[in-house]
Structure formats: C-alpha cells, structure tokens
Amino acid sequence: MITRSAAVAAAAALTAGMLLLTGCTPDPPPHPAADPDPFEHVHAIAADGEGVLLATHTGIYRVDEDGQVTGLVGGHDFDAMGFTVTDGTWFASGHPGPSTPAELGAPNLGLIRSTDAGQTWEPVASTGAEDFHILTAAADGTLYGVGSTGPALRRSSDRGLSWDNGPILAGLAGLAVADETVYAATEAGLQASIDGGVTFTPVPDAPLLYTVATAGQVLVGVDTDGVLWRLIPTGTWEQVGTAAGRVQAIATTANGTVLLVDDRGIVRLGPAPDETTILRPATASTGEHP
Numbered sequence: 001m002i003t004r005s006a007a008v009a010a011a012a013a014l015t016a017g018m019l020l021l022t023g024c025t026p027d028p029p030p031h032p033a034a035d036p037d038p039f040e041h042v043h044a045i046a047a048d049g050e051g052v053l054l055a056t057h058t059g060i061y062r063v064d065e066d067g068q069v070t071g072l073v074g075g076h077d078f079d080a081m082g083f084t085v086t087d088g089t090w091f092a093s094g095h096p097g098p099s100t101p102a103e104l105g106a107p108n109l110g111l112i113r114s115t116d117a118g119q120t121w122e123p124v125a126s127t128g129a130e131d132f133h134i135l136t137a138a139a140d141g142t143l144y145g146v147g148s149t150g151p152a153l154r155r156s157s158d159r160g161l162s163w164d165n166g167p168i169l170a171g172l173a174g175l176a177v178a179d180e181t182v183y184a185a186t187e188a189g190l191q192a193s194i195d196g197g198v199t200f201t202p203v204p205d206a207p208l209l210y211t212v213a214t215a216g217q218v219l220v221g222v223d224t225d226g227v228l229w230r231l232i233p234t235g236t237w238e239q240v241g242t243a244a245g246r247v248q249a250i251a252t253t254a255n256g257t258v259l260l261v262d263d264r265g266i267v268r269l270g271p272a273p274d275e276t277t278i279l280r281p282a283t284a285s286t287g288e289h290p
Contacts, residue, residue: 039054039056039061039261039265039266039280039282040057041056041057041248042054042055042056042057042248042249042261043055043056043057043080043081043082043083043094043248043249044080044082044083044084044135044249044251045249045250045251045259045260045261045266046083046084046085046251046259047251047253047257047259048062048085048117050062050064051063051064051065052064052259052266052268052279053073053083053085054249054261054266055080055081055082055083055092055249056079056080057079058072058077058079058097059071059072059073059076059077059078059080059097060072060073060074060076060080060083060090060092060118061073063266063279063280065279067266067278067279067280069280073117073118073119074114074118074119074120074121075099076097076099076100076118076121077097077098077099077100078092078094078095078096078097078100078104078109079094079095079096079097080092080093080094081093081094081095081131081132081133082094082131082132082133082134082135082145083135084135084136084137084143085137086137086138086139086141086143087139087141088115089113089114089115089141089159090113090114090115090117090118091111091112091113091124091135091137091143091160092109092111092112092113092114092121092135093108093109093110093111093112093130093131093132093135093145093147094108094109094131094132095107095108095109095131096109101121103123103127104121104123104127105123105127105128105129106128107128108126108128108129108130108131108148109123109127109128109131110123110124110125110126110127110128110129110130110131111123111124111125111126111130111132111135111143111160112124113159113160124159124160124161125156125160125161125162125163126147126149129149130147130148130149131147131148132145132146132147132148133145133146133147133148134146134172134174134175136175136176136177137177138177138180138182139177139179139216141159142155142156142157142177142196143155143156143159143160144156144175144177144182144197145163145175146172146175150165151168151172152165152166152167152168153165153166153167153168153169153172153175153184153197154166155196155197166197166198167197167198167199167200169184169186169191169200170186170187170188171186171187171188172184172185172186173185173186173187173210173211174209174210174211174212174213174221175212176212176213176214176219176221177214178214178215178216178217178218178219179216179217180194180196181193181194182196182197182200183203183212183214183219184200185209185210185211185212185221188202189202189203189206189208190202190203190206190207190208190209190212190221191203205237206231206237207221207223207227207229207237208223208224209221209222209223209229210222210223210224211247211249211250212250213250213251213252213258214252215251215252215253215254216254217233218230218231218232218233218252218254218256219231220240220250220252220258221250222243222247222250222260226242226243226244226245226247227239227241227242227243228240228241228242228243228258228260228269230252230256230258240258240269240270241258241269241276243260243262244262244263244264245262245263245264246262246263247260247261247262248261248262249261253271255270255271256270256271257269257270257271258270263282264278264281264282265278265279265280265281265282266278266279266280267279
C-alpha cells in the first residue's frame with residue numbers, strides 16, 4: 001500500500017520529472033561554445049561501443065572511460081529532448097539549434113534518425129510539428145513515445161514512419177521496454193503492458209519509481225527516495241545503489257551496469273556489487289568542442 005506521504009513525495013518527484021520533460025521551449029538554445037556546461041540539462045543517457053552517449057539541451061556528446069568529452073557528435077546542436085538507440089540506429093526528437101539544417105524541422109524536429117552514429121540525420125515523421133518528450137525503443141525496433149500534440153502513449157512498428165495512439169497514462173514520467181513488456185512509471189505506480197502498450201496493469205509490489213530503463217529482461221529504476229532498484233527475471237526486486245539528488249537520466253546495460261546522471265555528475269554503478277565510478281563530476285570542465 002502506498003502511504004499518503006509516499007504518494008505526496010511521488011507526485012512531487014513525478015511533477016519535477018514532467019517539468020524536466022516539458023520545460024524546454026522551441027526557442028533555439030545558445031550555441032554550445034558559449035555554454036559553460038552543456039550537461040547541466042541532460043535528457044537521456046545511453047551506452048555504445050565507444051563510451052557513454054548524452055543527449056542534452058545543446059546536442060549529443062560522448063564521454064569515454066576516462067571521463068573525456070567529445071562532441072558535439074556530428075556537429076549537430078539540436079535540443080535532443082527525446083533520444084533512444086536500437087539496433088544501431090539513433091532516434092531523436094526536440095527542437096533545432098542555431099545551425100540545425102532546415103529540413104530537420106522547426107520549431108519541432110518531429111522524429112529524426114541517424115544510421116551513422118550521429119554524423120548525419122534525416123527526418124522521419126511529424127517534421128516541424130511534433131516534439132517527443134518521452135521516447136524509447138524495443139529490441140525489435142518498435143518505438144514508443146509521448147509527443148507534444150497529445151498525452152496518449154504512441155507506438156510505431158515501422159521505425160517511426162507511422163504511429164498508433166494508445167492509452168493516456170496519468171502522470172507518465174518514464175517508459176522502458178524489456179523484451180516484450182512495456183513498463184511505465186506513473187503517478188499511480190509502475191505499470192506494465194504485455195500487449196504492445198495497448199493496455200496496462202499495475203506491477204505488484206513494485207517500488208514507487210519515477211524513472212526507468214531496461215536492457216534485455218532487466219528493468220532498473222529510481223524511487224521517490226532516490227533508491228535504485230533492479231527487477232530481475234525471477235520477479236524479485238533488489239536494491240543496487242542510491243542516487244544523489246535529482247536523477248536526470250538513467251540507462252542500464254546487458255552486463256548489469258547502471259548509468260545515470262545525478263547531482264554527482266555522470267555515474268556508473270557496477271557491474272561488480274558496490275562498484276561506483278563517477279565518470280565525470282558535475283563541476284568538471286566539458287573540454288573542447290569542435
């Protein structure tokens with residue numbers, strides 16, 4: 001049972017999360033060269049073979065194992081409010097930056113994609129009309145998101161070309177897909193769908209999570225007290241660490257490593273138990289950008 005105090009805390013955390021998701025405006029952000037820390041506002045984090053990818057208010061950057069920053073990836077300075085990677089393809093959404101090509105859309109990017117690790121991008125759908133605040137992908141390439149034109153959960157089975165509307169989940173703050181299960185962190189608690197996002201039911205005994213991520217069958221999330229949880233395939237929840245302050249973005253990898261951005265900076269938890277590495281402190285220099 002969720003207590004009144006827990007519900008209040010959840011509402012506050014989820015509201016804060018939704019403000020992070022919707023707080024950007026279509027106005028172009030300042031050029032990254034004039035921004036003392038482009039990582040102050042991170043929308044998404046992901047791992048690739050060359051390090052950690054960060055989708056930020058001023059573009060996408062890569063951070064290596066030594067905390068060194070490279071980017072802007074491809075020289076693209078758009079506000080990547082939505083970002084996900086599946087089967088080697090990058091998908092993004094948000095707003096154009098000062099040098100974003102006009103064909104990608106304005107004032108909203110719609111859905112754009114890159115098949116060359118962010119070097120070039122092409123428009124896919126809703127060019128100029130949509131900004132996906134929440135965007136995630138299943139391993140088979142199915143995309144799920146929530147756009148700026150309506151609150152319904154949307155699904156695309158053709159890699160973003162067309163979208164079907166699903167249910168409206170009140171207070172939806174995060175989505176993640178583990179195998180064939182779609183998880184939604186909402187103000188009413190964690191919910192799951194086994195029919196491709198058509199219907200959702202509460203997950204029994206789940207912590208009150210406000211952000212979630214998946215890799216394979218493993219789900220991780222952060223609860224309203226800042227505790228990180230992992231749902232293992234047996235259905236058991238286990239604590240895997242604690243966040244410091246606000247979690248802006250979270251991801252997990254197939255070997256159990258958790259990546260997150262919180263008040264400490266860019267943090268890696270695992271894969272060994274109790275192994276915590278701050279890849280880049282929150283106050284560190286961002287380095288040189290092209």
